[in-house]
Amino acid sequence: MFKLSRKTLINLILVCCVILLVSNFLSCFKNPAQKIFKPHLSFIDLVKRELSGVIFYHRNMIQAERLQNDVDLLRWRLFDLRELSQENVRFKNLFNFKQKSPLHLVAARVIGRSLDSWSSSIVIDKGRYNGIKSGMVVISPKGLVGSIVESTDNTSKVLLINDPNQGIFSIVQRSRQEGLVSGTLGSNLIMRYLPDEAQIIVGDIIITSELSQIYPKGLLVGRVVNVGREFSGLNRYALVKPIVDLASIEEVLVIIP
């Protein structure tokens, strides 16, 4: 019924052997064959790509525009999320500080800054309704910020420590040397009325004194960056860098006595 001739059978076996042999040595042929084919295959692919680029130019353009819009949107969202994340960290710090602090604190947001360059003040979003009154002390988790000079029902004006009208009776934490810290409108504060023999060096920490009528004792004011002699020659002065970055402060805490 199904009978193979001897010759056919030998041929079949031979073909199978050749196939087996070739498949066994296939890997040896792969590398040189691909090397030979690569240049013109790449060239053809390039031509094909360029041609499709020309043919589908309009479609690609629309697609690119859409993708660019998506990228812009995602970039904006990322920026938004980063801002939220930073705000979250700040609020977390404020909250932790408020929880740990023995003082009665009211958190407020900065809604405005000084209108001119001759004063240094901020406007906060809490006022008399929240128990804030003139003379109260304003701090941040890092240190002293200023004091309330005016309060309305919903807002309050804070005189920052770098305003020249601000005077804070302070001491050097290390040597307990007393002096009066006031603002200069610049980036540093000035500690005045230091006697000639005052023990104060660069790097000393300045804190509020217990003799201060307004400020509670021990609030961090800043760090000494320079010590000099006053023009009169009678006293020395120290330039103090505020611990709090007053130019970019966004949230503050008001101490309710």
Add this chain to the structure above:
Amino acid sequence: MKNLFFLLTIIILATLGLNWPIFLNFFYCKPDLLLIFMVALVFYTDFKTALIFGILAGLAKDVFLPWALPINTICFSIWSYSVYRFGRQISTEENYVRLAVVLAVGMLNNFVIGIQSVSTGNIMPPGIFLRNLIIVSVYSTLLSPLIFKLTKK
């Protein structure tokens, strides 16, 4: 209608001054937008309107400053009158003359406020005094064409 627009402009400029972005500060100084507006009012409106809104602009500034003395209200009314008188003496039609007037008024205003601050015993390094005197005035002068255009409309 025009008065309402001027009032609205004062509110907008005061709000802008209060929330002036830090990156737009020039040597840590911000321009005095309300002062420019006060000078622009003298140039583009009648004296009565300029004086009234000049005083209002000064008042808007003093409301947000931590001082008890309304120094800007007083100064703005004086500058309004002075610029008006000065404008009658010489021609202020040319743009550069107007800019020079803004610069002069800016410097005078800053000088008066600075002297007032120093005379009350506040310590202010000469560098900061000069910075506030010159940079603020120059910055305000540079921005004045924009406010002039707004007031003219």
